Amino acid sequence: MMTRYYKFLLLTLMSVLVLSKNELVAQEEEQRESKAEIFTAKNSVFVETLWPSFSYSLNYGRIFYQIGKLKLSARAGFSLLYNSRTEPTSSYWAPFIPFELTGFWGKSKHHLELGLGFFAIRNRRYFFDEDFPNNIREEPYWGKTLVPRIGYRYQKPEGGFFIAGGYTPTFSIENLEGGAENGEFNPFGLSISLGLSF
Structure with missing residues (x-):
C-alpha cells in the first residue's frame, strides 16, 4: 500500500517538475523574443541616392517611438547638387535638404518601410529681360517636392550596417516669385540607402 503511495507521489512530483521546466523554457523564449524586438540602436547615419533625379x-535619422513591431523614425539630410549651365548663364551648386517621417514594421531585422518625405532645393530660373546684362534675368527659388515611400529595410535592433530600398514617386511644387504654384507628378522613382545604426 505504501509502495503505491510512494509511486504515485513520485510520478506526481516528476510531472510537476517536467511541466514547470517547459513553462520556464517558454517564458525564457518569450523574454528573448521581446528583447530582440526592442531597438537599442536608435540613431543612424546613411547616404541615400534617388533615381531618376x-x-x-x-542623412541623420533617429527612432523616436517604438511599440511592438512598429518603429517610427525621423531623418534630415543635406547635399549640394551641381547644375551645369551653358553660356551666357553660369553653372552653380544648389543646396538640397531632405526631411522624412518613416514607419517600419518588422520583428527583428527585416522590415516593411512606409514614409512621407519632403525635400527642398535652392534652384534658379532664367528669363529674357532687356533691362538685365546679357538680356537674362536670374530668379532664385526653392523647389519643393513631396516623396511618399514604400520599401524594404534591413536593420538590426542592436545596430550595425543597414540597407534600405524603396519605390519613391514624387510630387513637385515649385513656387516662383509673383507666380502660381505648379505641380508635377512623377510616378517613376527609386531610392537606395546605405549606412550604420548605433
Whole structure:
C-alpha cells in the first residue's frame, strides 16, 4: 500500500517538475523574443541616392517611438547638387535638404518601410529681360517636392550596417516669385540607402 503511495507521489512530483521546466523554457523564449524586438540602436547615419533625379544626400535619422513591431523614425539630410549651365548663364551648386517621417514594421531585422518625405532645393530660373546684362534675368527659388515611400529595410535592433530600398514617386511644387504654384507628378522613382545604426 505504501509502495503505491510512494509511486504515485513520485510520478506526481516528476510531472510537476517536467511541466514547470517547459513553462520556464517558454517564458525564457518569450523574454528573448521581446528583447530582440526592442531597438537599442536608435540613431543612424546613411547616404541615400534617388533615381531618376540622380540626387544624393548625407542623412541623420533617429527612432523616436517604438511599440511592438512598429518603429517610427525621423531623418534630415543635406547635399549640394551641381547644375551645369551653358553660356551666357553660369553653372552653380544648389543646396538640397531632405526631411522624412518613416514607419517600419518588422520583428527583428527585416522590415516593411512606409514614409512621407519632403525635400527642398535652392534652384534658379532664367528669363529674357532687356533691362538685365546679357538680356537674362536670374530668379532664385526653392523647389519643393513631396516623396511618399514604400520599401524594404534591413536593420538590426542592436545596430550595425543597414540597407534600405524603396519605390519613391514624387510630387513637385515649385513656387516662383509673383507666380502660381505648379505641380508635377512623377510616378517613376527609386531610392537606395546605405549606412550604420548605433
